[in-house]
Amino acid sequence: MxxxxxxxxxxxxxxxxxxxxxxxxxxxxxxxxxxxxEAMREGVFGNEGNPEGRIGNDDDPEEDVERLLGLAALSPQxxxxxxxxxxxxxxxxxxxxxxxxxGVGVGVGGGAHWDGAARAADPLxxxxxxxxxxxSSSASAETAAVDHDRDSHNKRAKVHYDFHEYHFATAVFxxxxxxxxxxxxxxxxxxxxxxxxKNQIFYHTLTxxxxxxxxxxxxSDGTDDVRDKSGSPRLEDxxxxxxxxxxxxxxVFSFLDHTALCRAARVCRQWRAASxxxxxxxxxxxENRNISVEQFEDMCRRYPNATEVxxxxxxxxxxxxxxxxxxxxxxxxxxGRGQLGDTFFNALSDCYLLKRLNxxxxxxxxxxxxxxxNHDSLRHLQLTKCRVMRISVRCPQLETMSLKRSNxxxxxxxxxxxxxxxxxxxxxxxxxxxxxxxxxxxxxxSLDMSNCSCVSDETLREIALTCANLHILNASYxxxxxxxxxxxxxxxxxxxxxxxxxxxxxxxAVSHSYMLEVLELDNCSLLTSVxxxxxxxxxxxxxxxRKFADLNLRSIMLSSIMVSNCPALHRINITSNAxxxxxxxxxESLTTLALQCxxxxxxxxxxxxxxxxxxCEVFSDGGGCPMLKSLVLDNCESLTAVQFCSTSLVSLSLVxxxxxxxxxxxxxxxxxxxxxxxxxxxxxxxCPVGLQSLNLGICPKLNVLSIKAxxxxxxxxxxxxxxxxxxxxxxxxxxxDASFCSQLKDDCLLLQQLLHAR
Amino acid sequence: xxxxSENPNPSSSSAKITLKTSDNELFEVExxxxxxxxxxxxxFEDEKDNDVAARGSSTVIPxxxxxxxxxxxxxxxxKKLPQSNAVADNHxxxxxxxxxxxxxxxxxxxxxxxxxxNYLDFKEGLEFFNQALADHIQNKSVEYVRKFFGIKGDFxxxxxxxxxxxxxxxxxxxxxx
Numbered sequence: 001m002x003x004x005x006x007x008x009x010x011x012x013x014x015x016x017x018x019x020x021x022x023x024x025x026x027x028x029x030x031x032x033x034x035x036x037x038e039a040m041r042e043g044v045f046g047n048e049g050n051p052e053g054r055i056g057n058d059d060d061p062e063e064d065v066e067r068l069l070g071l072a073a074l075s076p077q078x079x080x081x082x083x084x085x086x087x088x089x090x091x092x093x094x095x096x097x098x099x100x101x102x103g104v105g106v107g108v109g110g111g112a113h114w115d116g117a118a119r120a121a122d123p124l125x126x127x128x129x130x131x132x133x134x135x136s137s138s139a140s141a142e143t144a145a146v147d148h149d150r151d152s153h154n155k156r157a158k159v160h161y162d163f164h165e166y167h168f169a170t171a172v173f174x175x176x177x178x179x180x181x182x183x184x185x186x187x188x189x190x191x192x193x194x195x196x197x198k199n200q201i202f203y204h205t206l207t208x209x210x211x212x213x214x215x216x217x218x219x220s221d222g223t224d225d226v227r228d229k230s231g232s233p234r235l236e237d238x239x240x241x242x243x244x245x246x247x248x249x250x251x252v253f254s255f256l257d258h259t260a261l262c263r264a265a266r267v268c269r270q271w272r273a274a275s276x277x278x279x280x281x282x283x284x285x286x287e288n289r290n291i292s293v294e295q296f297e298d299m300c301r302r303y304p305n306a307t308e309v310x311x312x313x314x315x316x317x318x319x320x321x322x323x324x325x326x327x328x329x330x331x332x333x334x335x336g337r338g339q340l341g342d343t344f345f346n347a348l349s350d351c352y353l354l355k356r357l358n359x360x361x362x363x364x365x366x367x368x369x370x371x372x373x374n375h376d377s378l379r380h381l382q383l384t385k386c387r388v389m390r391i392s393v394r395c396p397q398l399e400t401m402s403l404k405r406s407n408x409x410x411x412x413x414x415x416x417x418x419x420x421x422x423x424x425x426x427x428x429x430x431x432x433x434x435x436x437x438x439x440x441x442x443x444x445x446s447l448d449m450s451n452c453s454c455v456s457d458e459t460l461r462e463i464a465l466t467c468a469n470l471h472i473l474n475a476s477y478x479x480x481x482x483x484x485x486x487x488x489x490x491x492x493x494x495x496x497x498x499x500x501x502x503x504x505x506x507x508x509a510v511s512h513s514y515m516l517e518v519l520e521l522d523n524c525s526l527l528t529s530v531x532x533x534x535x536x537x538x539x540x541x542x543x544x545x546r547k548f549a550d551l552n553l554r555s556i557m558l559s560s561i562m563v564s565n566c567p568a569l570h571r572i573n574i575t576s577n578a579x580x581x582x583x584x585x586x587x588e589s590l591t592t593l594a595l596q597c598x599x600x601x602x603x604x605x606x607x608x609x610x611x612x613x614x615x616c617e618v619f620s621d622g623g624g625c626p627m628l629k630s631l632v633l634d635n636c637e638s639l640t641a642v643q644f645c646s647t648s649l650v651s652l653s654l655v656x657x658x659x660x661x662x663x664x665x666x667x668x669x670x671x672x673x674x675x676x677x678x679x680x681x682x683x684x685x686x687c688p689v690g691l692q693s694l695n696l697g698i699c700p701k702l703n704v705l706s707i708k709a710x711x712x713x714x715x716x717x718x719x720x721x722x723x724x725x726x727x728x729x730x731x732x733x734x735x736x737d738a739s740f741c742s743q744l745k746d747d748c749l750l751l752q753q754l755l756h757a758r
Numbered sequence: 759x760x761x762x763s764e765n766p767n768p769s770s771s772s773a774k775i776t777l778k779t780s781d782n783e784l785f786e787v788e789x790x791x792x793x794x795x796x797x798x799x800x801x802f803e804d805e806k807d808n809d810v811a812a813r814g815s816s817t818v819i820p821x822x823x824x825x826x827x828x829x830x831x832x833x834x835x836x837k838k839l840p841q842s843n844a845v846a847d848n849h850x851x852x853x854x855x856x857x858x859x860x861x862x863x864x865x866x867x868x869x870x871x872x873x874x875x876n877y878l879d880f881k882e883g884l885e886f887f888n889q890a891l892a893d894h895i896q897n898k899s900v901e902y903v904r905k906f907f908g909i910k911g912d913f914x915x916x917x918x919x920x921x922x923x924x925x926x927x928x929x930x931x932x933x934x935x
Contacts, residue, residue, distance in 0.1 A: 247876070248869065248872055248873065248876070251872070251876070251884070251888045252872070252888050252891045252892050252895070253892075253895075254888070255888055255889050255892035255896075256892055256895060256896055257896070258928060259928045259929075260892075260895055260896045260897065261928075262925045262928035262929065263895075263898070263899070263900055263903070263928070263929070264895050264903065265921065265925070266900045266911075266913070266918065266921060266922075267900055267903050267904055267907070267909055267911065268904075268909050268910070268911060268912050268913070269912050269913070271909075272921075286927060289927040289928070289930075290927055290930060291927035292926075292927075295924060295925070295926065295927055298924055
């Protein structure tokens, strides 16, 4: 099976570099087979004597036994044969024989491929004999193939190809037997979709002998007792399973980390070989591992093609110098927790493939010198939490850089392509240093300068001028900025958390960023009002803004508003075509709410204690929320008379609205209403509503009730002791509990339908 | 086992495909299930393209490398797969998956399942069973692994010692169970 796979591989990839004799032989054989089947096809078409086939078959006098397999059985006969039909018949016989071969000659190894009863045919004994001879020589072939196979990444292809081609082979040849015209057509199809299919049969013969070879070579491994189960024939089992063993181990090992691999390597020789595969060691990750320089050197020698190294600890300098000098393909280097001397940074350019350098929590240099980072192809640089005096970065290809939490006082950048810069929490960077660093990157799209407490408006203006492409700016915790005269027209995301300098005047600058999509103003304690008309704004946050009083937003794209803990907020006016959900919980000062939101479906105004009755107009038809389905006004204790007239409302909650005395709902689709705690409700009208059940027993002061509910089935008035007037028009009502309603007189009830139903 | 319909609700109208295992058992499975096996899918599609006459419900797809016992388990696993490919990567999910993987018992069974899944090119299954087997290696002692997989150590003591030295970094502070 391995060899066969190897064949496929060589065919498909045209690998030229095989040096093993066996592989050469394989190559020859493959040619031979190709030529042979070529000839066979000619035969089908009626053109015989294709010399290619003959050459392919005969050119190597020292044919390996394996090579002869199948070929020898078939090709000489058919090539020498004058009669086309005879050829076909012979060939078909061969096919049939091989399909049925499971029972006879091939019976043990590859038997699994060929089910069905054995049908006697001429070439079969030939095959059988060859097969057994092949066993001895196949061991070496197999090892070569295995080695070769390891190098291919195509670990999984083999077995199912087998299936595929098997199918083709039968299709082609059986049709050929029926009529030559159909054979013609089929041939083209099969060639188009699966070229090697013609030779497939021969591959199968190889497969079998390899299976045998592998059996004998591996049964000593000790793995057999695991596999031998369920009383099925041992050899057959082996054929399939043993074949997959190395492959299977490879697949399973790909789920293991380094330490588990090393432990697996101690299990047995086979596992050790499998665990040592280069695939698993592309990334040499020794993070938090105590590896000595010798051991590390050893690993570098063993896996010179490793592309990633991750090391940490006190000896990183020595280790990384080894890595830099011996791993030529290094692309990603991650270092942490240690001391890196300037020699490392000088040697960095030797790793000419390096794409990414991450250094975290390290001392760079001797803390007085400038650290130069010069590299021609570096794309990503991270120097986070590093202790260093000054750095100078000259990387023409650099795209992203983070200096987060490092304490350099100066950063000189020469990175014309840089588009993402993170200097957050670089406390020692002065305003001037930040200005010169950022303005030296004209392509900058994203800048994070949060917690750089000294940034000034002047610096922001400079940056805005040089970096015309700036999309994302995080200037949170920069107390000195007010955005005065700062113009950032390309900005899409602006984060200004906890900026003491941001006031309502700053919104004038923000309003010039008409591409803005995200605006975060949390904890801006001096901000009093926000009035913005930004067509693309989607997301706004205003949390814990102590003095914030007035919000006025006009943005058709607005889809998310996060406003909370703004104790002074009393007026909100929102116009949006994308907002679906609005939650303004516990805005205790909120008195005025105006919404023009075509898609708004859910509103939650829980604990907005100052909301007055006028809120009802907002959520009634014509109030600006035509799609509103769910409304929560829990604990809005200033509401006294609630009147909703809505054709969209489905669910309404007025839990704990203790001041409500009158409720008037004209909501034909209302299915759910919660009135728990509406203790003072006196007059209630539900005309009409879509409710199916309603409990008003929780409203002890209910006096006048009017219900028109075409779907209502269950109505409970139990305990409405002062209810004196009730008009109930519920055609489907089946249950009415009016016990303890002493004031209720029969003539008050419009219960015809109900009585009817009874 | 012959002619077993693996489908518990025959009311579903989806087409059936018959698979024939190495021990000549026939399995009738829903097309949706069978199409998870790329090898079968490939065969089926080629069949459609190439052999118009032989097409039809009577097509039996031979799986000469798969034993019936293994196929039955693969099919039942296949049916348990969630329909949606929603990737829930939270911790709880991972834990339940781990438990689920533990159900698939002995290494021999898993090796069979992996071989079959590989042959059938059944990607989800292959990954699942590989991971299940890897679970029995990860964080386990060498002795446990040898016992579990029934492998005898074939190293000379000095080889063992040498490896331990070379890879000492991997063996410190590791909890095995």
